[in-house]
Amino acid sequence: MRVLIVEDEPFLAEAIRDGLRLEAISADIAGDGYAALEALAVTAYDVAVLDRDIPGPSGDEVARRIVAAGDGPSILMLTAADRLNDKASGFELGADDYLTKPFAMRELVLRLRALARRAARPRPPVREAGGIRVDPFRREVFRDGKYVALTRKQFAVLEVLVDANGGVISAEELLERAWDENADPFTNAVRITVSALRKRLGEPQVIETIPGVGYRIADAL
DSSP states (O other): OEEEEEOSOHHHHHHHHHHHHTTTOEEEEEOSHHHHHHHHHHOOOSEEEEESSOSSSOHHHHHHHHHHHOSOOEEEEEESOOOHHHHHHHHHHTOSEEEESSOOHHHHHHHHHHHHHHHSSOOOSSEEETTEEEETTTTEEEETTEEOOOOHHHHHHHHHHHHTTTOOBOHHHHHHHHSOTTSOTTOOHHHHHHHHHHHHHOSSOOEEEETTTEEEEGGGO
16 A cells, blocks of 8 residues: 655654554655645555645645546545534545544554555455455465465565456556655565565465566466
8 A cells, every 4th residue: 555644744744654664554745735736646646644734735625636636545634623514524525534633553554444445446354365365454464374474565565466356566566556755666676575475475386477567466366
């Protein structure tokens, strides 16, 4: 999952980003409305965590543009306003969820996971493919019933592959969805991570390489 954090308080934005990374969620930061719109124009995010009170185009205006564009990320409004009317106006703008400050990081993660699960198509909370069972809420992976310990990045890559339900995912798409904006597009991080992931999952190999195209879970079709 990849998330855009639209928050003008640097300390809070960085704390959220770091907390999400611990949960294998890639996150970028936009400190104002202009930066948010620019990031949204070039990156396909799963969820935008959107503070309503930001410089430049307001959070409300950013939400309106996301909704107007169609097929954009889900919107989680993040604000200090907890009055019912404030929440109602946020939902009327097109927000999918609402969380007031202060909040627990665990609650934010659970809400993000739920939004991402509902966004593109109905998906079960726990996904399975090729004998691999992925639980994103508990961040646990099992192969044929046996627990597999993965790093955060390995988990993020596996989650994208399992969600594809047998479809082929290119290295470029893996880089976009499992890394953040600081990732070098010419890096071999995807190949290295997939190689390490294969070793963790064991034999027989379940991640198949399609030469010149990308990767898929071999037995998921």
